[in-house]
Amino acid sequence: MVLQKRLHAAIVCKLLVALLLAGCGSNGPKESGSASPAAVPTASEQGDETEGSKEQLPPVELTYYYVGTPQKDLPLVEAEMNKILKKKINATIKLKLIDWGSYDQKMNVMIAAGDEMDLMFTAPWSNNYYQNVEKNALLPLDDLLDKYAPRLKATVPAYVWDATRIRGKIYGAINWQIIAMQYGFDMREDLADKYGLDMDKVNKYDELEPFLDKLAAGEPGVTPLSYVNNYDIFNGQAPYFGMDTIGDDASPGWLYLDDSETRVINQYASPEYEQFVRLMHKWHEKGFFRKDNASITDNTADTKAGRYGGSLAATVAPGVESTVFLRFGVHKKFKALSPALVTTGRAIATMTGISATSKNPERAMMFLELINTDKELYNLLCHGIEGKHYVFVDKEKGVIGMPEGITPETNGYAPGTDWMFGNQFNGYYISEADVGNWEKTQQLNESAVRSPLLGFNFNPEPVKAELAQASTVIKQYHNSLVSGSVDPDKFLPEFLEKLKSAGADKVVAEKQKQIDAWKSAK
Numbered sequence: 001m002v003l004q005k006r007l008h009a010a011i012v013c014k015l016l017v018a019l020l021l022a023g024c025g026s027n028g029p030k031e032s033g034s035a036s037p038a039a040v041p042t043a044s045e046q047g048d049e050t051e052g053s054k055e056q057l058p059p060v061e062l063t064y065y066y067v068g069t070p071q072k073d074l075p076l077v078e079a080e081m082n083k084i085l086k087k088k089i090n091a092t093i094k095l096k097l098i099d100w101g102s103y104d105q106k107m108n109v110m111i112a113a114g115d116e117m118d119l120m121f122t123a124p125w126s127n128n129y130y131q132n133v134e135k136n137a138l139l140p141l142d143d144l145l146d147k148y149a150p151r152l153k154a155t156v157p158a159y160v161w162d163a164t165r166i167r168g169k170i171y172g173a174i175n176w177q178i179i180a181m182q183y184g185f186d187m188r189e190d191l192a193d194k195y196g197l198d199m200d201k202v203n204k205y206d207e208l209e210p211f212l213d214k215l216a217a218g219e220p221g222v223t224p225l226s227y228v229n230n231y232d233i234f235n236g237q238a239p240y241f242g243m244d245t246i247g248d249d250a251s252p253g254w255l256y257l258d259d260s261e262t263r264v265i266n267q268y269a270s271p272e273y274e275q276f277v278r279l280m281h282k283w284h285e286k287g288f289f290r291k292d293n294a295s296i297t298d299n300t301a302d303t304k305a306g307r308y309g310g311s312l313a314a315t316v317a318p319g320v321e322s323t324v325f326l327r328f329g330v331h332k333k334f335k336a337l338s339p340a341l342v343t344t345g346r347a348i349a350t351m352t353g354i355s356a357t358s359k360n361p362e363r364a365m366m367f368l369e370l371i372n373t374d375k376e377l378y379n380l381l382c383h384g385i386e387g388k389h390y391v392f393v394d395k396e397k398g399v400i401g402m403p404e405g406i407t408p409e410t411n412g413y414a415p416g417t418d419w420m421f422g423n424q425f426n427g428y429y430i431s432e433a434d435v436g437n438w439e440k441t442q443q444l445n446e447s448a449v450r451s452p453l454l455g456f457n458f459n460p461e462p463v464k465a466e467l468a469q470a471s472t473v474i475k476q477y478h479n480s481l482v483s484g485s486v487d488p489d490k491f492l493p494e495f496l497e498k499l500k501s502a503g504a505d506k507v508v509a510e511k512q513k514q515i516d517a518w519k520s521a522k
Helices: 007-011 074-089 103-113 129-134 142-148 150-155 158-164 189-194 205-218 235-241 271-285 300-304 320-328 361-373 375-383 437-447 461-482 488-502 504-521
Strands: 060-067 091-098 119-122 182-188 223-225 254-256 308-316 332-336 351-354 391-394 399-401
Touching: 060 103, 060 361, 074 091, 074 361, 074 375, 091 103, 091 361, 119 361, 129 351, 142 150, 142 361, 150 361, 182 189, 182 205, 182 235, 189 205, 189 332, 205 223, 205 271, 205 308, 235 271, 235 308, 271 461, 271 488, 300 320, 308 320, 308 332, 320 332, 351 361, 361 375, 461 488, 461 504, 488 504
Parallel strands: 060 091, 060 119, 223 308
Antiparallel strands: 119 351, 182 308, 182 332, 391 399
């Protein structure tokens, strides 16, 4: 997913929307929904059952809000999904796909207005999970998972569920996929070969500069690096800088992964931040980015058209090359520049939540159970309709390709965001070269280093005012700095001074206090 927010997410290895939140328990109207939990069979109990068992469930329509690139044939896919859902849980679903540039704003407006909805994609980086919990926009899911999604609950390791917990409760259903993320860069394969990029010799970003110089001089129609302002290429890849985030990725207060004393620091005042924004400014001045990059919210069309060489902060995982080709029709090479690391942020990078305004949280959880366990339903949402949007290249191995005459540009349904829904290990392979990548990914998850803060979730309430003030300052300065479009000699000192006045030091101190208490209680 190099569309940064989605490319990086897509590249990140296909994360998906699975943060769903549902009522915890059967007491109270919000938590019990429209049907009594005691009277509603679980999704597992429903299965392909008879009409008699299905009749125990009244018909309902669910709404599912998530982010992505608009798909012409979405109504056709929705109709096919509803045939399965009607049979198994007597429900239908309305797929509310919102484009990348508008999703956060539209969800904020809907949540603030108390609009009725059932399921929503939520993550620390999109439709902010932590903020949604603090706004009481999501239902706790613990009891709903136990009763209506036992297979989903059992599939995901306990330590990953623990990473979702806020004040002891689970508010997001994990989209199970790669959680051991590596960060680095990607580059168009044809350009890497043409200008002699030796991927093995690049171990940090500044070592790309000689190649980017050649690219800028030799390809006047190509911008060497893409950038979108709704994907944060600093805060979105903390492990590359040897750090881990605490709470909202962009909020002041990270820690160094190799610090045995787990001391919290202000990442914006770190040497790593200063060096990075200086490098970005240098590259911006050399023409490696578009001059208006700080205002770009979507680079999908330009990426598909081959107008970019590559991107920074790409998430690297087994099979990412195929995912990117499916989405953009461009062959890219990827290089990881950080080790495989499981952090709280990565563990909960893609979730589906159940809205606090849902009238049918039990049925919403049944849907989540199905999208995680029913391969037909999952692959419908991810890849569309067999024969129209894909064909089997090798059915026995689960390898698919595009129908004859269809390309990523002309396909009516090719979202390329299977990481956003359910259990990705139930997905088809999109290239014969990818066969076996699910096993490799699971091995990577199991063998990766775990952050010392894995499972810790920050409670922002004691510094709510300071966080809001700091957020305003960050929005004013950070994107301009990290995009390279302003001079850090002038704007970095201003940024740090205003952050301090906003209460950043108090936020850092509160994070330290909570981490110390968490460590003492372990």
